[in-house]
């Protein structure tokens with residue numbers, strides 16, 4: 001059974017109960033991890049608590065040096081981490097390598113950002129100065145999902161470490177391998193206890209961790225359901241929490257675009273990670289004139305995708321993470337079909353081992369169906385005809401989520417209208433990319449609470465005092 005990583009060493013669980021980790025491409029058991037007990041949580045938090053003061057006392061450039069070393073280790077061992085990602089998550093190797101590279105970049109960028117982040121200062125009157133004095137919060141609990149175990153893991157580890165917090169990270173019980181390995185191998189040179197991995201599931205390890213009295217800040221990335229629970233628990237305890245949740249992103253295509261390019265972008269955005277990205281487009285709004293050709297070309301492009309295990313070179317798209325996820329995707333499509341929607345390709349789970357579901361394009365799905373309202377988190381593209389750009393924006397905003405949105409247009413006024421009106425934290429115009437290093441965003445509605453990136457995230461993870469200083473009594 002895999003061990004926790006606590007206080008700079010491998011630590012077996014205090015309990016005997018285990019959870020099986022599966023290879024999504026075959027359904028085979030590849031590892032077992034502890035469920036994580038209250039005693040394990042206590043031990044991990046105590047290690048972080050002990051390590052926190054010394055880590056906080058380092059100068060920002062000293063912490064930067066340690067993080068740049070971690071970024072170097074991520075780059076040096078990219079193959080090892082990527083192969084673990086393929087094994088436990090199922091994504092194609094090239095996506096896994098890109099994820100590790102992104103994680104190395106994120107680590108380096110937070111290392112720099114924390115050194116250069118300045119506090120504000122203003123004059124309080126003659127001979128009086130008022131300024132912000134920023135300190136680490138102490139112990140951070142990071143709880144992360146299974147879709148980008150390394151990238152999302154590092155997006156939460158690196159900023160916490162950069163501002164001087166000690167961390168306990170709990171990876172998803174579905175994908176613990178790469179995170180466990182990465183903390184030991186890439187962050188293992190940090191002082192013992194500064195960065196700990198606690199293995200286990202939500203109800204045992206996770207719940208104890210978020211309500212632990214010695215945890216100062218909880219950073220959560222995951223589903224709306226768990227996020228609401230965590231926000232409630234932390235709210236009750238008055239503990240700081242940042243929660244980044246799911247989405248139901250819109251992809252808008254207007255009639256000014258080159259259709260082939262819009263379809264190529266839609267295909268990459270929709271099918272990367274088999275559609276299991278919080279910012280995958282989940283509703284396509286296409287204006288009248290280009291609607292039919294868009295559906296036709298996206299269907300052809302979807303049919304041409306080769307499904308297979310992530311380790312195979314010819315694979316365009318891997319499996320879904322597990323049977324639960326596949327059942328959800330299957331149900332969204334089946335419900336739409338029985339309500340009269342047209343399924344242009346895909347639509348049924350693939351027979352055989354593993355949790356494969358094919359690229360699927362559907363039209364005529366009613367707005368109140370789960371495939372239009374709830375996060376599907378799979379390779380399903382519901383395409384909706386809209387009369388014009390205004391209607392596209394209106395329909396895009398008709399959602400309880402507000403994580404991000406994509407807009408394909410050659411019209412600058414329409415692009416401006418979109419960024420002004422869309423109720424989403426990240427607006428991607430003619431691109432699949434939502435943020436450059438240092439950028440920040442705050443989700444709308446049920447997609448989260450607080451800033452998840454950039455210098456604003458560093459501020460969320462640290463405590464600011466206002467100091468008003470007069471030169472004499």
Ligand code: NAD
Pocket residue numbers: 143144145146147148152170171172173200201202203205206207210221222223224225226227229230244245246247277278279375377403447448452
């Ligand atoms: P999830 O909420 O089921 O689990 C996420 C993590 O929370 C896991 O580590 C899990 O063990 C833990 N957890 C579950 N119950 C808990 C509890 N009661 N207390 C404490 N921890 C608990 O989400 P998931 O299925 O792993 O991930 C998919 C979701 O994550 C999707 O909704 C996706 O949109 C979202 N996501 C959001 C972002 C973002 O940046 N907004 C990024 C990636 C994924």
